[in-house]
Amino acid sequence: MKFFVDTADLAEIEEIAATGLLDGVTTNPSLILKSGRPMVDVIRDITAVVPGPVSAEVTATKADKMIEEGRFLAAIASNVTVKLPLTWDGLRACKVLTGEGFLVNVTLCFSANQALLAAKAGATFISPFIGRLDDLGLDGMKLIDDIRTIYDNYDELETEILAASIRTVNHVQQAALAGADVSTVPPAILKKLAEHPLTDKGLEQFLSDWAKTGQSIL
Numbered sequence: 001m002k003f004f005v006d007t008a009d010l011a012e013i014e015e016i017a018a019t020g021l022l023d024g025v026t027t028n029p030s031l032i033l034k035s036g037r038p039m040v041d042v043i044r045d046i047t048a049v050v051p052g053p054v055s056a057e058v059t060a061t062k063a064d065k066m067i068e069e070g071r072f073l074a075a076i077a078s079n080v081t082v083k084l085p086l087t088w089d090g091l092r093a094c095k096v097l098t099g100e101g102f103l104v105n106v107t108l109c110f111s112a113n114q115a116l117l118a119a120k121a122g123a124t125f126i127s128p129f130i131g132r133l134d135d136l137g138l139d140g141m142k143l144i145d146d147i148r149t150i151y152d153n154y155d156e157l158e159t160e161i162l163a164a165s166i167r168t169v170n171h172v173q174q175a176a177l178a179g180a181d182v183s184t185v186p187p188a189i190l191k192k193l194a195e196h197p198l199t200d201k202g203l204e205q206f207l208s209d210w211a212k213t214g215q216s217i218l
Contacts, residue, residue: 001176002052004162004184008035008042010049012187017049024052026105026127026164026184028083029059040076047077053125055105057083058093066093074102081105081124086114091121098122105162112146119151119159125182130175131165140165141174148179169193 002023005016008031016022025046032039043056056076058069066089070082074097081103084090094104098121105125106118110133118126128147130140144163151157162182163175169192175183185193 001180002182003190004053004055004182005190006031006164006166006184006186008032008037008046009187010042010045013046014049016187016190021190022050022052023182024054024081024184025050026055026083026162028055028057028107043073043076043080047079051079053081053103053105054079055081055083055107055125057107058085061085061087061089063089063092063096066090067096070097070102070104071100079103083107086110086118091117094118094121094123098124107164110143112143112150115143115147115159115161116150116157119157123159125160125162127162127164127184129165130163130171131167133165134167141171141178144175144178144180152179 003021004024004026005013005022006026008027013025032042035042047054056073058066060066060069066084073082074080082097083105084093086106086109094106098104103124105127106123107127109115109126109128115126128143133140147161160181162184163180164184166172166183166185166189169189172183172185172193
């Protein structure tokens with residue numbers, strides 16, 4: 001599974017990119033607001049650090065304007081992925097932009113039917129929001145399962161499932177087990193994937209025993 005990080009904080013992105021684990025980045029208007037910087041500058045800086053897809057979201061609600069904004073955003077760098085909402089106008093814009101060769105991430109997906117429409121419209125990525133469904137007492141991961149089943153039924157559907165609204169490390173594991181192609185994860189959650197109390201305990205024991213040898217590697 002690919003790992004995207006869900007942030008517009010360049011320092012966090014650079015830190016994670018240095019591990020070689022980062023495949024892409026997703027942003028949205030809320031994250032741009034949090035950055036306190038102009039959107040174009042943020043996206044340009046991120047694409048210079050991350051060679052993989054970098055999602056930049058349109059703010060228009062009508063198809064024609066979405067297409068115009070999408071073309072503008074895609075011109076920032078070749079790895080910009082235009083992020084569109086899963087609305088009827090968003091689907092229309094998706095068809096046009098993917099037809100022009102641009103990467104498109106269709107976001108705010110909450111049903112398998114929506115995901116099917118996005119794939120038919122040529123979406124590069126579909127972003128089902130797991131956490132927001134869980135917040136309503138629904139099973140967000142069931143949506144990943146349903147989309148995976150539908151996409152696997154039809155060879156012509158090439159859209160990648162990008163699990164979004166990830167809230168816990170268990171969400172990441174469950175998304176991987178369900179066959180999501182990508183998880184976009186907040187930096188703090190991504191770092192927690194490497195943590196385990198038995199790892200910490202084992203390392204503590206090894207270091208204690210090493211100190212008793214009185215040796216030094218260097």
